Amino acid sequence: DAGVIQSPRHEVTEMGQEVTLRCKPISGHNSLFWYRQTMMRGLELLIYFNNNVPIDDSGMPEDRFSAKMPNASFSTLKIQPSEPRDSAVYFCASSLGPWRASSYNEQFFGPGTRLTVL
């Protein structure tokens, strides 16, 4: 299995531009998660999907951020317009079962997309 695949691995853009990050979860996994990691704030859960449905987007920082999962094998995280404070590493993760905090399902992380907004 190839694991969770993210693209691009690196993205450099200018403030105000639209940025789209992509994720392919592990085949057969039912949950997908988007995280952001910065030195200041650590790893933060932005949004998660169960069976392609967004369940909780309370971690999304602003309306400039949106995420979609049109099918079980693809998800996008879009930032429009981007700002320098969005610079971070964005991780996608997937897990086998629908995620619930009252039970445990191991999450498998992708390699991340390092975003720099100038």
Place this chain on the structure above:
Amino acid sequence: QKEVEQDPGPLSVPEGAIVSLNCTYSNSAFQYFMWYRQYSRKGPELLMYTYSSGNKEDGRFTAQVDKSSKYISLFIRDSQPSDSATYLCAAQGVIQGAQKLVFGQGTRLTINP
């Protein structure tokens, strides 16, 4: 106050030493506690998880949770240079009806040969 607090380090120890990594958390509703290892420029990978209080051992790694003091620990015995990484603790639970998963800041660990 952050829901999960972790000293970011850095922590540097000689090879073979016992390493102790610690986190505290604020909400007693957290039920699952995880430790992840993250190598430079890679995604986190799960090391161990525990449910509620108690110890769990896997080879050279031992995870401990003390719910009475809201304290999470990871011990590494006979540390190796390959253990050099950032270690993230995490806590998970249902809090006021909301599903919560919160990570600590991460502790950067270096094992010196």
